[in-house]
Amino acid sequence: MIYENLPDARGHFGPYGGRFVAETLMEPLRELEAAYNMLKVDPAFRAELDKDLALYVGRPSPLYPAERLTKKWGGAQIFLKREDLNHTGAHKINNTVGQALLAKHLGKTRIIAETGAGQHGVASATIAARLGLKCVVYMGADDVERQSPNVYRMKLLGAEVIPVQSGTKTLKDALNEALRDWVTNVDDTFYVIGTVAGPHPYPMLVRDFNAVVGREVITQSQNQLGRLPDALVACVGGGSNAIGLFHPLIQYDEVKMYGVEAGGDGIETGRHAAPLSAGKPGVLHGNRTYVMADDNGQIIGTHSISAGLDYPGVGPEHAWLKDIGRVNYVSVTDDEALEAFHELTRVEGIIPALEPSHAIAYAKKLAPTMAKDQIIVVNLSGRGDKDIFTIAKREGISLL
Amino acid sequence: MSRIESTLSALKARGAKALIPFITAGDPHPSHTVGLMHALVAGGADIIELGVPFSDPMADGPTIQLACERALIHNTSLWNCCAMVAEFRKTDSRTPVVLMGYLNPIETRGLDAFCTLARESGVDGVLIVDLAVEEAPEFAPKVRSFGLDLIFLLAPTSSDARIEAIAREASGYLYYVSLKGVTGSASLDIDSVTAKLEQIRRHTALPVAVGFGIRDAESAAKVGAVADGVVVGSALVSQIEKHQSTPEVLPDLLKSQLAQMRAALDALN
Numbered sequence: 001m002i003y004e005n006l007p008d009a010r011g012h013f014g015p016y017g018g019r020f021v022a023e024t025l026m027e028p029l030r031e032l033e034a035a036y037n038m039l040k041v042d043p044a045f046r047a048e049l050d051k052d053l054a055l056y057v058g059r060p061s062p063l064y065p066a067e068r069l070t071k072k073w074g075g076a077q078i079f080l081k082r083e084d085l086n087h088t089g090a091h092k093i094n095n096t097v098g099q100a101l102l103a104k105h106l107g108k109t110r111i112i113a114e115t116g117a118g119q120h121g122v123a124s125a126t127i128a129a130r131l132g133l134k135c136v137v138y139m140g141a142d143d144v145e146r147q148s149p150n151v152y153r154m155k156l157l158g159a160e161v162i163p164v165q166s167g168t169k170t171l172k173d174a175l176n177e178a179l180r181d182w183v184t185n186v187d188d189t190f191y192v193i194g195t196v197a198g199p200h201p202y203p204m205l206v207r208d209f210n211a212v213v214g215r216e217v218i219t220q221s222q223n224q225l226g227r228l229p230d231a232l233v234a235c236v237g238g239g240s241n242a243i244g245l246f247h248p249l250i251q252y253d254e255v256k257m258y259g260v261e262a263g264g265d266g267i268e269t270g271r272h273a274a275p276l277s278a279g280k281p282g283v284l285h286g287n288r289t290y291v292m293a294d295d296n297g298q299i300i301g302t303h304s305i306s307a308g309l310d311y312p313g314v315g316p317e318h319a320w321l322k323d324i325g326r327v328n329y330v331s332v333t334d335d336e337a338l339e340a341f342h343e344l345t346r347v348e349g350i351i352p353a354l355e356p357s358h359a360i361a362y363a364k365k366l367a368p369t370m371a372k373d374q375i376i377v378v379n380l381s382g383r384g385d386k387d388i389f390t391i392a393k394r395e396g397i398s399l400l
Numbered sequence: 401m402s403r404i405e406s407t408l409s410a411l412k413a414r415g416a417k418a419l420i421p422f423i424t425a426g427d428p429h430p431s432h433t434v435g436l437m438h439a440l441v442a443g444g445a446d447i448i449e450l451g452v453p454f455s456d457p458m459a460d461g462p463t464i465q466l467a468c469e470r471a472l473i474h475n476t477s478l479w480n481c482c483a484m485v486a487e488f489r490k491t492d493s494r495t496p497v498v499l500m501g502y503l504n505p506i507e508t509r510g511l512d513a514f515c516t517l518a519r520e521s522g523v524d525g526v527l528i529v530d531l532a533v534e535e536a537p538e539f540a541p542k543v544r545s546f547g548l549d550l551i552f553l554l555a556p557t558s559s560d561a562r563i564e565a566i567a568r569e570a571s572g573y574l575y576y577v578s579l580k581g582v583t584g585s586a587s588l589d590i591d592s593v594t595a596k597l598e599q600i601r602r603h604t605a606l607p608v609a610v611g612f613g614i615r616d617a618e619s620a621a622k623v624g625a626v627a628d629g630v631v632v633g634s635a636l637v638s639q640i641e642k643h644q645s646t647p648e649v650l651p652d653l654l655k656s657q658l659a660q661m662r663a664a665l666d667a668l669n
Contacts, residue, residue: 010534010535018534018535019532019534019535020503020530020531020532020535021458021459021530021532022458022459022529022530022553022555022577023532023552023553023554023555023557023558023562023566023577024553024555024556024557024577024580024581025557026532026534026555026557026558026562027555027557027558027559027562028557166462166465166469167455167456167465167469172456173456175458176456176457176458179458179459180458180459180460180461180582183459183580183581183582184580184581184582184585185580186557186580187580281507282504282507282508283502283503283504283507283530284456284504285456285458286458286530291504293504293508295508296475296477296478296479296505296508296509297454297478297504297505297506297507297508297509298454298455298472298504298505299455299456299504300455
């Protein structure tokens, strides 16, 4: 099987992916797939998207040599792909710009989104404001509380934020609620899914819109270094920033790839959000993938200090990449991520979000095992301003 | 002929409409479910749809979400649901029972193991909300090989091509979702239901039951006038929610609630 051709026509990555939704959404998904397949090769659509990415998002984002960090860790050279410097402060905007253009071309007047950390919600509210679309964001009630700066941002941008009280009150429940909204308002509403999960064609189109990250890394590493990196490291919740970095480089066998899941209190405690490390194949939110479920098939609650990684499933393409052994999936704990957060902040003057702090923490373990002339690219998928309240609270510091 | 087919063809022969109540197994407590099933039969049920609780019921509205949460507090599993049907079968060998739920609990247990146990327990049919016909090429023949009917949903958005593909894989009956929305939604547009049923019947001779938006005798009669059967779920489940702390009143309540719809349907012929 030629990897680049996945997913197949039915949206499958090997045994994963597909379209497991109630009948009402099947035809709208087929229409979305047809529209996307037409628009993605349409030069006018491409030009509009490229223009937005350059002039609104601020691409390309730098590939930054973290020299002090490299010296401190004493091994491979660390480069940071600065997705935190994008407009709205994370990679999420790459995808929302693309999906909002799709919505516009499909004549939809209202967009809905689910959000965990709030970054995707902010990115959706942002592009909705710019295009004059009505925007509703579903967010787990627990996440609303721990990510209050982003909630306020969304409201400033004119979005309606609906706290979701059902289930575990986190990202998975927000996704359920967004799907319920979509099934009810499918005529005028476009569902902007924020990660590479959900029913086909979402895992494909969200990947495609994020793949600009990996394409830039190829060009930048060749220009700045004269060669490709030896290793890529990215955090994996649903997996959109990771797939965006990995996908264009999958064809280069010499490039090793590491997806870092949220180990929470430690995999052995069961309190984590690492379905690839400790879950099993199942069906959730419209696709077959690795999920965290009990012996009866009920999805179980996850735990991570990072709201953006606090999800019991993962994109189906990651499930496939795990099974074929192309990507190594690992995990780091809350404590390790926090330590990495502080280290990057103090050593390089860059405050990372808690999500990519997981990737930084793993790079710290990886770097000393590699030679000094080798190169690691870490996807710094978002900035940490949104997390300072969470971190202060955990460290017993009052900000008010 | 399966128990579902013979039930529906007997009804058709005398010009009657099927009344198909839905409750969630294990709600408000697993010990009540079998008693409630018998009460539904006493109230005039022709087929029972028994909901298998799932942690992430993405096609359900708040009423059935909460029912799932109540059932899951008591760890009501797919295996428990089969045991409840087996218990029900001890005194009712006539009323077909359809298990309705989501795919993950079935896949977790394994399709073969599930079909074997379901068949042994006296289950007649399976409706898996998130199993689209495209994803069912191996699934549907397997389920049928165990003598179970596989019931599929049709929706207002289903195209002619999809209706045809679904009807080819379905057996027992088809479940037409009357509106774009989740379970428990209020609005029912009988004209659009009528038009869609005409379209569906151009592709299949299977009986078509209609659900979503049927709350009382009046809406049951409206739908019964054009469909082969009516499904009522959230209206019953909200009674269970309301009286969860005094569950002993539920059998009589559900029985009389259903009996009103039964009377309205029977008044049609």
